Amino acid sequence: MAARKLNLKERYSLLTRDLDWEYSYRDKKEIFPYEDFEGIKITDWSKWEDPFRLTMDAYWKYQAEKEKKLYAIFDAFAQNNGQQNVTDARYINAIKVFLTGVSPLEYQAYSGYAHVGRQFSGVGARTACQMQSIDELRHVQTQVHAMSHYNKFFDGFQDFSHMHDRVWYLSVPKSFFDDARSAGPFEFMVAISFSFEYVLTNLLFVPFMSGAAYNGDMATVTFGFSAQSDEARHMTLGLEVIKFLLEQHPDNVPIVQRWIDKWFWRGTRLLAIVAMMMDYMLPNRVMSWKEAWEVYFEEAGGALFKDLARYGIEMPKYAATAIAEKDHISHQTWSTFYNYGHAAAFHTWMPDEKEMDWLSEKYPDTFDKYYRPRFEHWREKEQAGERFYNPTLPMLCNTCQIPMGFTEMDDPSLIAYRQSVYQGERYNFCSDGCKDIFDHEPEKYVQSWLPVHQIYQGNCGGADIEKVLSEYYRINMGKDNLDFHGSPDEARWNAWHNLESAEERLKKAG
Amino acid sequence: MAVAAITPDYTGERLDRVENFHGNIVVYVGWDRHLMFCSPIAFATPPDTTFGKLQDEMIAGAYAQHPDFAKIDWEQVCWLLNGEPFTPDREATLAAQGVDHKSIIRMQTPGLEGIGGSHS
Ligand SMILES: [Fe+2]
Ligand SMILES: [Fe+2]
Numbered sequence: 001m002a003a004r005k006l007n008l009k010e011r012y013s014l015l016t017r018d019l020d021w022e023y024s025y026r027d028k029k030e031i032f033p034y035e036d037f038e039g040i041k042i043t044d045w046s047k048w049e050d051p052f053r054l055t056m057d058a059y060w061k062y063q064a065e066k067e068k069k070l071y072a073i074f075d076a077f078a079q080n081n082g083q084q085n086v087t088d089a090r091y092i093n094a095i096k097v098f099l100t101g102v103s104p105l106e107y108q109a110y111s112g113y114a115h116v117g118r119q120f121s122g123v124g125a126r127t128a129c130q131m132q133s134i135d136e137l138r139h140v141q142t143q144v145h146a147m148s149h150y151n152k153f154f155d156g157f158q159d160f161s162h163m164h165d166r167v168w169y170l171s172v173p174k175s176f177f178d179d180a181r182s183a184g185p186f187e188f189m190v191a192i193s194f195s196f197e198y199v200l201t202n203l204l205f206v207p208f209m210s211g212a213a214y215n216g217d218m219a220t221v222t223f224g225f226s227a228q229s230d231e232a233r234h235m236t237l238g239l240e241v242i243k244f245l246l247e248q249h250p251d252n253v254p255i256v257q258r259w260i261d262k263w264f265w266r267g268t269r270l271l272a273i274v275a276m277m278m279d280y281m282l283p284n285r286v287m288s289w290k291e292a293w294e295v296y297f298e299e300a301g302g303a304l305f306k307d308l309a310r311y312g313i314e315m316p317k318y319a320a321t322a323i324a325e326k327d328h329i330s331h332q333t334w335s336t337f338y339n340y341g342h343a344a345a346f347h348t349w350m351p352d353e354k355e356m357d358w359l360s361e362k363y364p365d366t367f368d369k370y371y372r373p374r375f376e377h378w379r380e381k382e383q384a385g386e387r388f389y390n391p392t393l394p395m396l397c398n399t400c401q402i403p404m405g406f407t408e409m410d411d412p413s414l415i416a417y418r419q420s421v422y423q424g425e426r427y428n429f430c431s432d433g434c435k436d437i438f439d440h441e442p443e444k445y446v447q448s449w450l451p452v453h454q455i456y457q458g459n460c461g462g463a464d465i466e467k468v469l470s471e472y473y474r475i476n477m478g479k480d481n482l483d484f485h486g487s488p489d490e491a492r493w494n495a496w497h498n499l500e501s502a503e504e505r506l507k508k509a510g
Numbered sequence: 511m512a513v514a515a516i517t518p519d520y521t522g523e524r525l526d527r528v529e530n531f532h533g534n535i536v537v538y539v540g541w542d543r544h545l546m547f548c549s550p551i552a553f554a555t556p557p558d559t560t561f562g563k564l565q566d567e568m569i570a571g572a573y574a575q576h577p578d579f580a581k582i583d584w585e586q587v588c589w590l591l592n593g594e595p596f597t598p599d600r601e602a603t604l605a606a607q608g609v610d611h612k613s614i615i616r617m618q619t620p621g622l623e624g625i626g627g628s629h630s
């Protein structure tokens with residue numbers, strides 16, 4: 001008997017909804033033990049609307065075609081020595097930040113979605129999460145492959161996954177995802193699918209991918225494009241999760257609101273590194289961080305939250321603070337990395353005169369007043385052969401784990417200090433947002449693995465900071481770290497392009 | 511409920527309890543309106559460190575590169591301890607004057623406005 005060809009709808013239902021079965025001899029609570037403890041009430045999983053109608057067989061076929069194209073471009077990029085055609089070797093440092101800070105999050109996302117893709121009792125949600133899980137694994141793989149080419153020619157790429165687990169500033173993205181993955185499955189979805197992928201992802205991917213395009217980095221542009229159709233699916237999943245939770249039970253609304261407040265704030269803190277990348281690390285600038293924030297959060301996010309108002313959902317609690325910070329955050333973050341440039345696995349530098357002028361123009365209210373004098377001082381010091389490095393270890397926020405370099409928005413030259421005392425012990429924070437997160441769940445955040453405290457406890461290879469950096473973090477000292485000027489990266493770049501180093505030019509002039 | 515957890519009465523390990531610091535306490539020091547140093551500093555030091563030693567050795571070692579540092583009139587410095595006004599006793603230990611684990615000491619130096627008046 002010839003098999004009847006199924007139509008799309010039938011196939012879809014057989015390959016997703018029909019994968020479920022009635023549980024006849026085990027209690028449902030035993031099978032899905034994670035579904036209740038967060039306080040979320042689901043009355044009817046059948047109301048879940050699958051955000052994308054995609055069956056596994058179609059999925060494999062589609063992804064395989066994308067892979068083929070992608071790897072053909074990687075090959076061409078390598079054969080044509082694409083690494084020589086980027087705008088400037090400084091640009092490569094943005095890619096180092098991406099590989100050490102962002103790609104491992106793709107892996108964390110893979111693992112997180114695999115977990116929730118098992119734990120929901122609704123089969124529609126499970127299938128969607130399992131597909132996303134496979135997407136995320138593909139993302140980390142293609143990113144590592146794309147950047148492996150740069151590893152042959154530039155420093156700082158060689159130990160990205162080791163570094164992600166240990167290096168002080170990488171504890172910021174790592175702890176962000178650890179926090180989401182150790183939460184319950186519904187919070188994970190609100191954190192990653194909604195707050196991050198739906199609300200904030202454009203502020204991560206658009207800057208990196210258009211930054212790559214503006215700076216001649218075709219390898220990165222290509223993996224960006226290849227991930228884009230996946231991201232579109234992830235965003236629809238994010239929106240479906242929110243609508244489903246809010247429609248299921250009114251008691252879910254305050255819980256979801258609190259998660260949105262928390263994850264919006266954690267997300268904006270995480271994006272500080274993207275802000276500095278856009279304003280400082282791209283030799284060809286795309287747009288300022290402030291402009292990107294206005295387009296992708298204030299306009300797009302504003303419309304979204306207007307739409308969600310009918311469910312009783314409001315703008316994230318600290319949106320006003322985050323909006324005020326758009327004038328400061330990139331400068332403060334770059335200052336931090338410039339301070340601790342000896343302890344980072346990528347290069348930092350002071351903007352040149354033209355770049356300073358661009359910053360003055362893009363940030364008319366803040367750059368000249370608060371930041372330009374500092375940067376000019378640092379540039380003078382460098383020219384005098386005394387490049388400034390901060391000889392200490394910084395105080396970190398107990399929640400976001402970022403050095404406490406953010407200031408009060410009503411008094412931008414004063415560091416924002418917040419403190420809680422919990423069971424007799426002090427905990428310190430960079431902001432009201434980070435303090436709120438701790439105060440709500442202190443038993444979670446008393447466990448923060450704060451890199452500076454870990455060094456002082458002797459858990460990072462002893463008291464000798466040089467050794468912590470070189471042996472525990474595996475930074476190749478003198479190669480991966482320090483200023484771009486004088487780095488082996490710069491020397492190689494100059495040799496490829498027959499350029500003189502700044503030092504040589506100075507010697508000749510003098 | 512101090513955390514949403516699947517385990518009843520879940521408690522987390524306190525990673526930064528003072529016992530883990532081999533006899534030291536962590537003390538943070540910030541110099542207000544001098545943001546060339548991007549963040550307050552974290553020091554690990556014995557609780558019987560005198561305030562004089564903190565000021566003359568640790569703070570001086572950390573901030574000496576700042577062009578305002580040599581101009582500080584130490585008589586005029588206003589100190590804050592965990593946000594409250596504080597009059598340190600140079601001879602007394604940190605512990606004896608309430609500087610405990612993960613406390614924040616801030617110094618304000620009126621008249622010194624940072625690099626180019628930018629509070630840097
Ligand atoms: Fe991804
Ligand atoms: Fe994604």
Ligand SMILES: [Zn+2]
Pocket residue numbers: 269397398399400401402429430431434
């Ligand atoms: Zn924080």
